Amino acid sequence: MSDSESSVVLRQNWAQNIDPVTKLLLVACVLLGSLLYKSLTYSLVVLGLSVFLVLAARIQAKALRLIEFSLFLIATIVLIQGLLYPFNRTVLLTVFHLRFYKEGLLYALMLSSRLLSIIFVTSFFIFTTTITENATYLEQIGVPYHTVYVLISVCYILPQINKNMRHIQVAQRARGVNPQSNIAEQVRAIIPILVPLITKTLMQSVERSTALQLRGFSNPNRQQTEKLTYYRAELAHRGLILLAALLGGWKIWMILSKLV
Amino acid sequence: MDDSQQISLNKVSVAYPGAERNQLSDLTIKTPAHQIIGILGPSNSGKTTLCRLLSGIIPQVMRADVQGExxxxxxxxxxxxxxxxxxxxxxxxxxxxxxxxxxETVATEMAFSLVNLGQSASAIDAKVRALARQFQLIDQLNQNPATLSGGQMQRLAIACALVTDPEVLIFDDPTSQMDPVGTSQFFAWLKNQHDKTIFVTSTNVDALCNTVDSLWVLNAGQLVASGTPRKIFNQPAKSELIPAPVVFNLASQMGWALPDGDYPVTQAELMEATGHER
Structure with a gap:
């Protein structure tokens, strides 16, 4: 069989050999740690590990695009905390008569590190797994295919709406209806197309549902032929669950020891 | 021929919920199975509804009031x-x-129906490859279906419908997004399908006449004509609803009639009428 005829997709990236649940547990651990520990050192260490994860998985370009959305939020955090953090004592720098304090900026750095860690580790899950892989995995662990499809179809509806909206907007622009040269015009352009947009998307969903039924979607004999195998999935699950328990347990211990 | 080898519709009417008129009205026809039937008609004549009815989509998936047998x-x-x-x-x-x-890939898309039937991986692989070769999709097997061109996607849709080797095939305008070469390849393939009952709707009258055994002409939900393409276009009160094939127009203007006086509607009949061998 020639390579061009091969229907087997080989996993080229090590990150694809880690199962989706392990990646989700990793996200859960980072989230839990960020919520429980307000330490700058801890946040920076976790951020360093998250960055390493992203670089090692070679998804830095995609992850950076995801960060673009949070830059405004980070800038706001730095501005507010640098100026108005309640424990501000030491002036670090002055910009246009605005005094930024060391304490507030360090606090902003910790908050930003936590936010970036969560984004990086979430992007590790998003960009190294596919919707199909998640669907196959869920089916493999015993979730009924109907349920899997309902869960996964949510992932398809939003891109479908986005695609339909772009089609309608391109058609509008081609007819000179709305030039959409600025953001206000772009937002205004969405309102009149909302009803046809939702109707079209719903009709597409009905057509797809019909096609699926014709293709034997509800056949009880369905048998998944593809068996996904991952690198030490069970060990990773146990390890990460233990880590989550340790993070929670250590926090409880610290609270209790202060009380006693 | 016994009834088990017949396609029969007896006073069939279909109305969608809330619709003012029936989408199909009093359709009655009896014709042999295992042939290719072309369905023609202007827009909103009921072609797609008829396809949905014959496939069971109506009333199994889409709600509609169905009368008749x-x-x-x-x-x-x-x-x-x-x-x-x-x-x-x-x-x-x-x-x-x-x-x-x-x-994620054309191969897994094609395998979907077979996986639903619970077939083995080796059987699925063999069927998928055979169909991919047949429909020139072998180089796209590992490609994402969403990245295919309109014509390729239409070929994939046809391959997906054929993968379980069904007895009945229903094509609702299957070449609407194909280029002329793809369209001609599809109809050439269709013409060679025997022992299957095939329904095909298309706006390509010439291709249909060259391919099908019989035509059903619909207008406003009613069956206004049925029979071989030659019979339909040669009847005295021929319908103005659908354009005649190029071959028929040419032959009737040139006076190239067949021995029985009918004008040809297919290329083979045109050869016969003009006395040329293929």
């Missing part, structure tokens, strides 16, 4: 709904709507 040989489209893909292959007008959306 219909049967496709021994097959009842609404029975064994879970395994409908084993008996009926359906190609939608818009091929993108037919894809499962769950497959």
């Amino acid at each position: 219909y049967r496709l040989g021994t097959l009842n489209p609404t029975a064994n709904w879970a395994e409908i893909n084993r008996f009926i292959g359906y190609v939608f007008q818009n091929p993108a709507d037919q894809l499962s959306g769950m497959a």
Whole structure:
């Protein structure tokens, strides 16, 4: 069989050999740690590990695009905390008569590190797994295919709406209806197309549902032929669950020891 | 011929909920199975509704008020709904709507119906490859279906419908997005399909006349003509609803009639009328 005829997709990236649940547990651990520990050192260490994860998985370009959305939020955090953090004592720098304090900026750095860690580790899950892989995995662990499809179809509806909206907007622009040269015009352009947009998307969903039924979607004999195998999935699950328990347990211990 | 080898519709009417008029009205026809039937008619004449009815989509998936009786040989489209893909292959007008959306590659998309039937991996692989070769999709097997061109996607939709080797095939305008070469390849392939009952709607009258055994002409939900393409276009009160094929127009203007006085509607008949051997 020639390579061009091969229907087997080989996993080229090590990150694809880690199962989706392990990646989700990793996200859960980072989230839990960020919520429980307000330490700058801890946040920076976790951020360093998250960055390493992203670089090692070679998804830095995609992850950076995801960060673009949070830059405004980070800038706001730095501005507010640098100026108005309640424990501000030491002036670090002055910009246009605005005094930024060391304490507030360090606090902003910790908050930003936590936010970036969560984004990086979430992007590790998003960009190294596919919707199909998640669907196959869920089916493999015993979730009924109907349920899997309902869960996964949510992932398809939003891109479908986005695609339909772009089609309608391109058609509008081609007819000179709305030039959409600025953001206000772009937002205004969405309102009149909302009803046809939702109707079209719903009709597409009905057509797809019909096609699926014709293709034997509800056949009880369905048998998944593809068996996904991952690198030490069970060990990773146990390890990460233990880590989550340790993070929670250590926090409880610290609270209790202060009380006693 | 006994009834089990007949396609029969007896006073069939279909009305969608809330619609002012019937989408199909009093359709009555009896014709042999295992032939290619072309369905022609202007827009909103009921072609797609008829395809949906014959495939069991109406009333199994889409709600509609269905009156009358219909049967496709021994097959009842609404029975064994879970395994409908084993008996009926359906190609939608818009091929993108037919894809499962769950497959990352053309190969897994094609395998979807077979996986649902619980077939083995080796059997699935063999069938998928054979069809991919047949429909020139072998180089696209590892490609994402969403990245295919309109024509390729339509070929994929056809391959997906054929993968279970169904007894009945229903094509709802299957070449609407294909280029002329793809269209001509599709109809050449269709012409060679024997021992299957095939329904095909298309706006390509010339290709239909060259391919089908009989034509059903619909207008406003009613069956206004049926029979061989030659009979339909040669009848005295021929319908103005559909344009005549190029061959028929040329032959009638040139006076090239067949021995029985009819004008040809296919290329083979034109050769015969002009006294040329192929």
